Amino acid sequence: MAKKLKRKTQKVHIAFTLNGEPCEVAFAPHKTLLEVLREDLNLTGTKHGCELGECGTCAVLVDRKPVLSCLVLGLTVEGREVTTVEGMQLADGSLHPLQTAFADLGAAQCGYCTPGFLLTAKELLEKNSKPTRDDIKEALSGNLCRCTGYIKIYEAVELAAARMRGEAAEVPEEVVLGLK
């Protein structure tokens, strides 16, 4: 039975948990989660990249799992829990150990890919406190970085993991200054 359909452009209204706090937002129904976060909630830490699911820079956590916000309709996060890079800080307001380690090791250069890497790595460390280099590579395989060559990113995740386990981890001098 055919029925005349009507394309809706008026705004829709949803409620969800954003970075640990209740959030309500109204937006056009065909917007992606990425667009809702950036344009309607002014959280511009999440970056626009390829829009195709190939680069990982728009990764956010939905129900604690990393997903690509450019491939999620905003409407589908109703009632769910979303974490962006703005919500990574610890309860006392200090940086997450991953953020500190990225800064210490220069794992961010232009910084455009960094939020996606941080959130994806955060979930990895929550389920695996002592990941091997291969575990890290696999977990981050959906994130592209065109500056660092990845090595510093892997090292930063290892450093953050060690610090989170309470181990005294030193930053090797050559990592920061290069080989003498």
Add this chain to the structure above:
Amino acid sequence: MRAFEFHPAHQISDAIRSLDEANGNARICAGGTDLLSRLKDDVDNPERLVCIRTLPDLRYIRNDKDGVRIGALTTLSTIEEDAYVQKQLPLLHQALQVTAAPQIRNQATMGGSICQRPRCWYLRGPFDCLRKGGKECFAVYGENKYHAILGGHLCYIVHPSDSATALVALNASVKIHGSKGEKTVPIEKFFVGPEVNILKENILEDDEIITEVFIPHPAPGCRGAFNKSRERQSYDFALASAAVQCRMSRGVCEDVRVVLGGVAPIPWRSREAEAVVRGKKLSAATIREASEAALRNAKPLTQNDYKVDLTKLLLTKSFQQVSI
């Protein structure tokens, strides 16, 4: 992305009614990873999206006496992490590990994974190609590096799904709900080549949704292997892949299913290769003969003859892995 009417469904019957009344102008939205890229590229322009991720009870992996049942909304990462799948269905586990990126596996669903549209750039670009109801397949004389070498007929897309390749090798079946009721179809009958339908890759009608994928328990002595080649190592669609599920008894291959991915418009079952190895020991010579047989009827286009040797190599590797 253009505007659309958004219908979240809370019952299977709601979803079907909503699809049915849209008369072909609705698309199903589950994980959304493939759908959203098509909408953004403006190669699909539905008036309505029927969101089925709100359906209850379609997220499960259940083991019963016959096999394992996977609810259509189960994400690929959940299946990949499942202990039974890891132990008893290594072929599927291996295929999922090399499917897309981890973030996409957290979103993509079992049902959606096998319903992905092909990645052919003419289909996904502003070209009025045969699969979109046009008059011509631009891949024949155009850029056809990633296109089909087997089973092409007027249209030369390749099926993009790794899980589909694995599921055909595992003799899975698909449960479908629609206006006319419920049916279960062997997965091999689910996919159709361009000679049957040039517009679609499967038999799913406009008013139907997949609700479950069923994989029978492998018989004792079964072994499986999946190998895939990608242009980019971190993650990519298959240039080619080869799945072998084989029941071995005293070194002899008693029963076997061989399926090739990334080389044909559907997951390509190679009965030619199966016939070579059935009832034989998997010696180097037999494996070579089977790999040759699988690609004997390959008809490469102008830029993709590399796929012939690549597929033979992947198939050889899969056979070697199950023979050890």
